[in-house]
Amino acid sequence: MMTSEPVLQDSFNDTIRALVQALDLHEPGEAGHSERVSVYATATGHELGMSYDDLIDLRRAAALHDIGKISVNPTTLRKLGDLSEEELEELRSHALMAMRIVESFEWLRPTVPMIRHHHERWDGEGYPDGLAGDQIPLGARIIGACEAFDVLLTGSPWRHAVDDDEALAELRRCAGAQFDPDVVAAFAKVQPLIQPVGN
Ligand SMILES: [Fe+2]
Structure with a gap:
């Protein structure tokens, strides 16, 4: 057993x-996002005292959190400006589509709640289930914040990129709401210690 591990x-x-x-x-515009979020999330989970086993699952969940976007039309992913209700629905479906992919691997089952949520x-205004506060699995809360930081840093079709300080200020502004x-x-404690990863 030991040798096969x-x-x-x-x-x-x-x-x-x-x-x-x-x-x-x-x-391709998002290349490196999953890896960076994975590094941010693991460091944040460690800072919050998560166990080694939980950190392994968190790292995997963070790497795969957006895998469901593989089912979203690239045109929708790249679209500038307003998305139609239908396109928004398609984009939001990535959280549930990711579960379908990940669920097929027994060893990835612990990542499912983190990816779904x-x-x-x-504040309960998110998707897909409108969970609030501690109802949201800790790993999902960590991935959510780390993903937002990376999107702020790299920019998106809707928003220009900002630097570390501005991105952290934005996370702090939305703490308690988003x-x-x-x-x-x-995250604010560990972020300055993280070396740049990915591209
Ligand atoms: Fe996502």
Whole structure:
């Protein structure tokens, strides 16, 4: 058993890498996002005292949180300006589509709640289930804040990119509404220590 474990870990990591690469090819403008969010989330979870096993699941969930975007039309993903109700619906479906992909791997089951709920908001105004506060799995709250930071830093079709300080200020401004204040505080503590990752 002991001898097969490293091989198994390698194949788990290869599977995640392959899925992330498929997503990066589908949405080249976002390449590197999954990897960066994974690093931010793991550091934040560690700061919040999560166990080693939980951190492994969090790292995997963060790497795969947007994998459902593979089912979203690239034109919708790249669209500037207002999205129609239908396009918004399609975009939002990525949280549930990701679950379908991930659920097929037994060893990724613990990531399912974190992936499903990474767009919930602390105030209950998020999706897909409108969960609020502690109802949202901690890992999902962490991924949500870390993902927002990365989107602020890299910019989006809707918004120009900002620097680290401005992005952190924005997270703090939205703490208690969109984000868990404790998660934002933990992220703000570790973020300056994180080396740049991805592209
Ligand atoms: Fe997402």
